[in-house]
Amino acid sequence: MPATMHWFRRGLRLHDQPALVKSTQIAKETGAKVYPVYVLDPDCYQLLRCSVNRANFLLEALRDLDSQLRVRYSSRLFVVAGKPQDVLPQLWKKWGIAAITTDADQTSEPYALSRDAAVRELAKKNSIQMLEVVTETLRDMASYGDHVPETYGGFTKLWGTMKTPISKEVDTPTLPPFEDKQLLADKTFDIPADACGIPWPTTVSRDQLTPIWNRADMEAAKKKTSRHPGGETEGLARLKQHVVERKQWVREFEKPKTSPNSLGFSTTALSMYIGLGCVSPRRLYWEVDKIYKTGAHAQPPVSLHGQLMWREFNICMARQANRKVPGSWGQMAGNYLCRPMPWKSPTDDAATAAQYAAWRDGKTGYPFVDAIMRQLRQEGFIHHLGRHMVACFLTRGDLWISWEAGARVFEEELLDADYAVNNFNWLWLSCSGFFYQYFRCYSPIAFGKKTDPNGDYIRKYVPELKSFDKKYIYEPWRAPIVDQKKWGCVIGNDYPKPIVAHDVASKANMSKVASAYAAFKDGGGGAKRAAEAADGAGGKKKVKR
């Protein structure tokens, strides 16, 4: 009897799963089985660069899915390790699969594109019906058209003209019970007990990766409970608690007014659940929409709907860049949406490598920057404005190190790491693309004080400084040495001195951005515009300067 397979990828949930509904319908018509499958592919975006925290988040999401399938439907999740191109055809043959359904991956991320093309081809070759359904974005990317405006304003305008409404979510399917006791108990398809059970990536050498499979890290990670446990159950609980039950807060939500150094959650903290698909973006959109209907509410870009629109916009931009030059989105070279800038790379010299390491490990000597980076390392999630602070500091603000290097660290550490969104924000913060007001520079001393004058956030994540008077908490090197001794932390000994003088570096870096922009106008990138204008517009600007 022909069975169906639902291949879980990003949509790690049972609600709003039209592809799973389809699998269930086909199976019910023929009285066949539905095989829910997850392929642990170490080269995929979710695992290639991946901290222990992020690996654990994924495994928790899988466990939640598996246990829901078992409890609600007497079914299970079949987890296999390897490349989908290799392992799926074997399972199709073994289980007599007639149709495979999955959530469409529209990220435009090069590995996903080639993987899906290969699986599609194999399905065709094996005469297996393959159905990919768009579920991880509010709209099918194709519906935005061939050319999406490259500003948020333009995107908002496009959004307003779109005739097709955002679709409603589908009901959760009732899977037929999986009547094969042997397969239900088969341990070869179990979820690995910990991240060490995930195979090594093959496309990037080990020394380029954070060793998530490091036993010591792994053991340490097992001992602590995560502040952000993975899975649909937790995601939906959080949606209820942070959104559905906070109607006034939802209506009034304006992103810039939230706080990067709140010890609780200043935002919805749902990004990691949306990112892995533990919560459907459509579910979030319509829950917010319901609340908006109850009264006056904020508008995009700052509103909650505006945040979801930013995500759609970012994914559109990633696709657009990769359509011109495949794979260019996550880098400077060849990315038409990225200004070329003469960044330093951590591999340039020992001094830059040391600065980069200090930034990554939260040892810059700027307590606010360090607190954010340490929270990132510990919890895998930091507030959006915290990301602004540290991204600006690494790139155009202080260290003049390539945004690409920063983006790779965020990819490893962030539970919500997303190909389109992460790279977009690094382009933005480094003034490489979309945002160009380089004279607006975050101060590692002043910025945090606005929302946390007492420095409680710093005291939590940089405990060396917990006894410092609030007068010095953002710039502890200014405290008299007697006080430093009294407070149990001598700067330069127990906590680093600043690795860079912000006031000097930020001024110098502004000039560097200005030069890079001027060079862009004159040469390389300016040629694009010059060709379009077919006159000396670039030259004219240069004279003005």
Added chain:
DNA sequence: TGAGAGTTGTTAGT
């Protein structure tokens, strides 16, 4: 061609 807008800067004044 030039005015106006751009999710989320800082500092020094009132």
Added chain:
DNA sequence: ACTAACAACTCTCA
């Protein structure tokens, strides 16, 4: 709490 100066970006649209 608000405002202007900082020294001045790019993109859109009329």
